[in-house]
Amino acid sequence: GKWTASRMVSSAHGMGGNYIYDCEWINDGYPVLTWQSTVTLPEDLVLTTAAQLRLVAFTVNSGKDDFSGKTIRLGRDIDLDSREWVPIGGNKQEDTSGKSFKGTFDGQGHTIDALGLAGIFQITGNNVTLKNINFINGAWGIGGGAIYSDVEDGMLVVDNCNFTNNTGSNGGAIYINQNGKLIVNNSNFISNEGFYGGSIKANDLIVMNSKFTGNDANNNNGAVYADYAIIKDCEFTGHNTNQDGGSVYIIY
Numbered sequence: 001g002k003w004t005a006s007r008m009v010s011s012a013h014g015m016g017g018n019y020i021y022d023c024e025w026i027n028d029g030y031p032v033l034t035w036q037s038t039v040t041l042p043e044d045l046v047l048t049t050a051a052q053l054r055l056v057a058f059t060v061n062s063g064k065d066d067f068s069g070k071t072i073r074l075g076r077d078i079d080l081d082s083r084e085w086v087p088i089g090g091n092k093q094e095d096t097s098g099k100s101f102k103g104t105f106d107g108q109g110h111t112i113d114a115l116g117l118a119g120i121f122q123i124t125g126n127n128v129t130l131k132n133i134n135f136i137n138g139a140w141g142i143g144g145g146a147i148y149s150d151v152e153d154g155m156l157v158v159d160n161c162n163f164t165n166n167t168g169s170n171g172g173a174i175y176i177n178q179n180g181k182l183i184v185n186n187s188n189f190i191s192n193e194g195f196y197g198g199s200i201k202a203n204d205l206i207v208m209n210s211k212f213t214g215n216d217a218n219n220n221n222g223a224v225y226a227d228y229a230i231i232k233d234c235e236f237t238g239h240n241t242n243q244d245g246g247s248v249y250i251i252y
Contacts, residue, residue, distance in 0.1 A: 041065070046075040053078055053112070057088040060101050066125060067103035074106070074133070079113035087148070089122030100125035107133030107161070114138040114146070119168070121147045126154025126180070130161060135173065138166040143175030144201070145192060151180030162188045163199065170194060171201035171225070172215060179203050189215055189223065197225030205229040212247065214238045223247045
């Protein structure tokens with residue numbers, strides 16, 4: 001029969017590493033060969049499909065482009081479609097290359113649903129901004145369910161984002177592993193769960209104008225666990241923890 005785009009995609013998935021994912025930017029919805037991933041992506045990226053999000057992840061993780069000085073936008077809600085996903089910036093358990101997204105990611109109020117498959121971002125680049133994004137159902141055994149950051153110096157800004165039902169071993173939604181600064185503004189954290197910090201675990205933290213509702217920690221602190229923190233104009237409601245700090249636990 002006729003080789004439609006969907007039939008070619010289905011066949012390509014069974015052939016393994018020679019193919020990335022279908023993407024209309026390159027092949028009008030047909031499978032993308034590995035060598036075709038070297039094609040330069042559009043300057044003004046507006047993502048509307050899981051395939052496009054995967055190609056952005058591949059572009060970052062392969063070292064082709066870190067999107068420094070650029071803005072990527074979401075044009076609609078995206079879920080990971082129950083297919084293989086490596087977070088944008090790689091998986092720390094498998095990828096120690098240090099490749100990272102270094103630009104601005106603007107969700108324009110849309111949602112990335114990880115479907116409980118994995119985390120969404122691993123940030124190792126300095127001065128990254130994530131804004132206007134709804135992160136839901138991220139799950140990551142090494143850190144924050146949605147975002148894991150391993151920045152030694154620099155800053156991650158999270159502005160006007162919502163985090164719902166994310167789970168991680170450290171920080172249910174966000175985990176900053178090194179000494180980089182995390183700034184969270186005008187964001188909501190709802191029903192996230194972590195071992196340390198139901199929503200956030202960080203060393204150097206500023207949180208402003210944000211709400212934390214129903215987040216749980218299996219060890220310390222139901223919502224926020226930090227070494228150093230400034231918390232201003234925030235609301236905390238209904239958190240649970242097995243040990244110290246019902247809502248906030250600050251070491252120093």
